Amino acid sequence: MSWIYEPWPWYVSGPLIAATMAALLFAGKNFGMSSNLRTVCAALGAGKNCDFFCFDWRGQRWNLFVMAGAIIGGFIAMHFLSDNPVPDINPDVIAQLKQKGFESAGSSYLPTELFSNQAFSSAKTLGLLVLGGFLVGFGARYAGGCTSGHAISGLSNLQLPSFVAVIGFFIGGLIMVHLLFPILF
Amino acid sequence: MKNLVFLIIGIFFGIVMFKSEAASWFRIYEMFQFKSFHMYGIIGSALMLGIIVVQIIKRRELKHMGGGTIEFVPKEKSFARYMFGGIIFGLGWALAGACPGPMFTLLGAGFFPILIVIGGAVAGTWVYGLLKNKLPH
Numbered sequence: 001m002s003w004i005y006e007p008w009p010w011y012v013s014g015p016l017i018a019a020t021m022a023a024l025l026f027a028g029k030n031f032g033m034s035s036n037l038r039t040v041c042a043a044l045g046a047g048k049n050c051d052f053f054c055f056d057w058r059g060q061r062w063n064l065f066v067m068a069g070a071i072i073g074g075f076i077a078m079h080f081l082s083d084n085p086v087p088d089i090n091p092d093v094i095a096q097l098k099q100k101g102f103e104s105a106g107s108s109y110l111p112t113e114l115f116s117n118q119a120f121s122s123a124k125t126l127g128l129l130v131l132g133g134f135l136v137g138f139g140a141r142y143a144g145g146c147t148s149g150h151a152i153s154g155l156s157n158l159q160l161p162s163f164v165a166v167i168g169f170f171i172g173g174l175i176m177v178h179l180l181f182p183i184l185f
Numbered sequence: 186m187k188n189l190v191f192l193i194i195g196i197f198f199g200i201v202m203f204k205s206e207a208a209s210w211f212r213i214y215e216m217f218q219f220k221s222f223h224m225y226g227i228i229g230s231a232l233m234l235g236i237i238v239v240q241i242i243k244r245r246e247l248k249h250m251g252g253g254t255i256e257f258v259p260k261e262k263s264f265a266r267y268m269f270g271g272i273i274f275g276l277g278w279a280l281a282g283a284c285p286g287p288m289f290t291l292l293g294a295g296f297f298p299i300l301i302v303i304g305g306a307v308a309g310t311w312v313y314g315l316l317k318n319k320l321p322h
Contacts, residue, residue, distance in 0.1 A: 014229065027194065033284070050315055073293065074292065076199070078294035085206075120297075133281055136306050140270070144266065145260075146284050147284040152235055156238065172272040
C-alpha cells in the first residue's frame with residue numbers, strides 16, 4: 001500500500017479523472033468545475049443587476065457539493081495520503097526557476113514565494129494571485145468552460161468548440177510562461 | 186442522500202487532483218515549458234478513456250441513476266468566444282498555476298493564499314457577466 005503515499009503516475013491519475021467524469025454522467029450531471037464560480041456569484045446576489053446570474057442557483061447545489069468534496073479531498077490527500085509531497089519536476093526546470101528567484105523549486109508542492117502565508121503581506125504577490133484568479137474566472141466563463149468542461153468533458157464528446165478552447169488555453173499559457181514571466185519575475 | 190453521492194465524487198476528484206500533482210503550480214509551469222510528459226500523459230489518458238466511455242454511453246443509450254438516458258448537450262457553434270476566452274483562461278492558469286478544480290483542492294490542503302486566487306476567480310466571473318453583451322461571442 002506504500003504506493004498510495006507516493007505521487008500517482010499519469011497512467012493512474014488520467015484514468016481516475018475519466019472515472020470522475022463517468023461517475024458524474026451516471027449521476028445525471030456533467031463534469032465542469034468553473035460553473036461553480038458562476039453559482040457562487042448568483043448565490044452572492046449578482047443576479048440583482050445582471051441577467052447572466054439571474055437563475056435558480058439552488059438547482060446547481062449538486063455541483064457545490066462536488067466543490068466541497070474537492071476541498072475535503074485536498075485535506076485528506078495532504079494530511080493522510082502523502083509523505084512530504086514534492087513533485088519530481090525536470091532538473092532543468094528547477095534550475096531555471098531558481099534563477100528567476102523561485103528558491104522553493106524542487107523542495108515544495110507549490111512555490112512558497114507565491115503560496116506561503118507571507119503572500120498576504122506582499123502587495124506584488126497579492127496582485128499576481130488576484131490577477132491569475134481573475135483571468136481564470138473571466139476566461140473560463142467567456143470560453144464556456146475550463147479544463148474539466150472543455151479539455152476533459154468536451155473533448156471526450158469530440159466537440160470542436162472544446163478543441164478551439166483547449167488550443168486557446170495553451171496559447172494563453174505559453175504567452176504567460178514564455179513572454180510575460182520574464183517581465184513579472 | 187443524492188448530495189452525499191456528489192460529495193463523495195468531489196472527495197475522490199480532490200484526492201486525484203492533489204496526488205496526480207495536477208494541482209501543483211510547478212507541474213503547470215513545467216507543462217508549458219514542454220519539459221515533462223507528466224501533464225500530457227494525465228490529460229491524454231483521461232481523454233482516451235473519456236472518449237471510449239462517452240461512445241459506449243451513446244451507443245448503448247445508457248441511463249443515469251435518475252432513470253433517464255444520459256444526454257450530451259453539444260457546445261454552441263462559435264470561434265471567437267472559445268479562442269479569446271481560452272487564451273484569457275490560459276494566461277491565468279499559467280500564472281496562478283491552478284484551474285477551477287485544483288483551486289479548491291489546494292484550499293483543503295491548507296495553502297491559504299489560494300483564497301486570493303479563488304476571490305479573483307469569482308470576481309472575474311462576475312465581471313464577465315457584466316460585460317457579456319459587449320464581448321464578441
